[in-house]
Amino acid sequence: MPTPSLAALPIRRLTLRDLTACADLSEDRGWPREEHKWGFLLAAGKGYGIDDPEGGLVTACVVTEYGPYDQPDLGAIGMVLVAERHARQGVGRRLMHHVLSLMGATPLTLHATPYGRPLYEELGFKVTGRAEMLKGHFTPGGSAPTVRTRTATAEDLAAILQLDEEVLGTDRTHLVTRLPAFADQLRVVEENGRITGYAAAWPNMDTHVVGPLVARDTETAQALLVSLATGTDRPLRTDIDVRHEELRAWAKERGLAPVAYNAVMTYGISELPGDWKRRFAPLTVAAV
Numbered sequence: 490m491p492t493p494s495l496a497a498l499p500i501r502r503l504t505l506r507d508l509t510a511c512a513d514l515s516e517d518r519g520w521p522r523e524e525h526k527w528g529f530l531l532a533a534g535k536g537y538g539i540d541d542p543e544g545g546l547v548t549a550c551v552v553t554e555y556g557p558y559d560q561p562d563l564g565a566i567g568m569v570l571v572a573e574r575h576a577r578q579g580v581g582r583r584l585m586h587h588v589l590s591l592m593g594a595t596p597l598t599l600h601a602t603p604y605g606r607p608l609y610e611e612l613g614f615k616v617t618g619r620a621e622m623l624k625g626h627f628t629p630g631g632s633a634p635t636v637r638t639r640t641a642t643a644e645d646l647a648a649i650l651q652l653d654e655e656v657l658g659t660d661r662t663h664l665v666t667r668l669p670a671f672a673d674q675l676r677v678v679e680e681n682g683r684i685t686g687y688a689a690a691w692p693n694m695d696t697h698v699v700g701p702l703v704a705r706d707t708e709t710a711q712a713l714l715v716s717l718a719t720g721t722d723r724p725l726r727t728d729i730d731v732r733h734e735e736l737r738a739w740a741k742e743r744g745l746a747p748v749a750y751n752a753v754m755t756y757g758i759s760e761l762p763g764d765w766k767r768r769f770a771p772l773t774v775a776a777v
Contacts, residue, residue: 495539495547495580500587503536503549511536514546514570521694529671530568530775533664537588539580547575548584552592553776555659563659563762564592566599567775585612589756596757600728600774602749609754617760618753620774621737623745624696624726627718630743636712641675641687648684649677656703657777658762664772673697674720678709688713689772690721699727702770707735710769714740727770736769 503511505528512522530536534553541547550569556562566588571581589597589612600620601609610616641649646666654660668675672689674697679685686704690697699717704710710733718725725745729737730753741747751774755761761777771777 495575495578496583498539498542498547500537500539500584503531503538503551505531507531507536507538507546507549510546511538511549511568514549514572515568517545517572518570520570523693525671525691526693526773526775527568529667530773533667534565534776537584539584541572541575545572547572548580550584550588551775552588553664554595555657555661555777557660561595563758563777564595564597565775565777566597567773569599569605582608582612585609594757596755598753598755598758598761598777600751600771601754602751606752606754612756614754614756615759616752617755618765619731620728620751620753620771621731622726622728622748622751622774623737623740624748625724625744625746627714627725627740628744629715629718634708634712634715636678636709638676638678638712638716641669641677643669645677645679645684645687649687652684652687653701653703656764656767658764661777664776668772674717676713676716678704678712685709686713686767688717690717690725692723693726695723696726697721697723698773699725700770701768701772702727702729703767704769705767707733707739710736711739728774729770730765730768732765733769 530551538549539547548571554561672691674690686709688702
């Protein structure tokens with residue numbers, strides 16, 4: 490039997506049963522397998538992909554929706570990948586058109602690499618910001634932070650959710666409530682009985698990714714970063730909004746080196762909702 494053309498292959502929903510195939514696809518494109526992250530995104534979001542008749546996946550992506558369950562007010566697109574043997578044949582564009590059709594009028598966002606940005610611009614996404622990826626062994630230096638942090642407890646969850654929605658501008662309950670199981674560390678800053686910042690460090694291959702990082706101010710963000718760094722021997726990785734110049738410079742002085750920039754892009758809105766001044770780093774660039 491002749492092999493069907495890529496255009497004839499159906500797009501289907503992916504589930505956790507596709508975790509290995511998604512990780513294989515990442516590896517095929519030279520990305521880390523990131524099975525822990527793939528599992529989180531496939532559980533919290535909606536995966537879409539095309540099966541390769543010869544085995545594995547032709548392409549895949551994940552869409553994470555925020556806000557009311559039946560009428561999301563924001564969607565984040567991430568992990569958009571096309572197998573190397575099927576690259577530059579329009580399959581990525583087809584998958585994105587499928588997602589745009591499904592999401593209708595829901596505003597969308599994504600982090601784009603320089604390689605992917607032209608396609609997203611062609612589809613109508615606009616660059617509305619940038620994030621800088623930093624990675625390395627963090628070495629605390631200078632004076633110790635004056636802001637105190639502590640390990641988050643189950644009793645903190647309601648306050649964390651309230652702060653997260655206030656800062657992100659949308660309800661992310663289905664993501665935040667998964668953090669205690671997903672992350673190796675979850676820490677908060679509490680002042681006068683009120684949670685003013687929180688951050689997580691979750692394992693990703695040989696690193697710990699710091700995200701989300703939500704804080705009242707730069708000093709609070711620094712304290713959270715220091716506390717997470719002292720709890721691991723692994724290199725840290727994080728993606729900091731470039732507008733937080735003070736935190737980026739401070740982190741670089743302590744061993745986190747620049748790796749890359751990603752363009753923050755939006756579709757249907759001129760900028761992300763919420764308060765960027767307290768939103769220092771996303772949970773992952775594949776979500777928000």
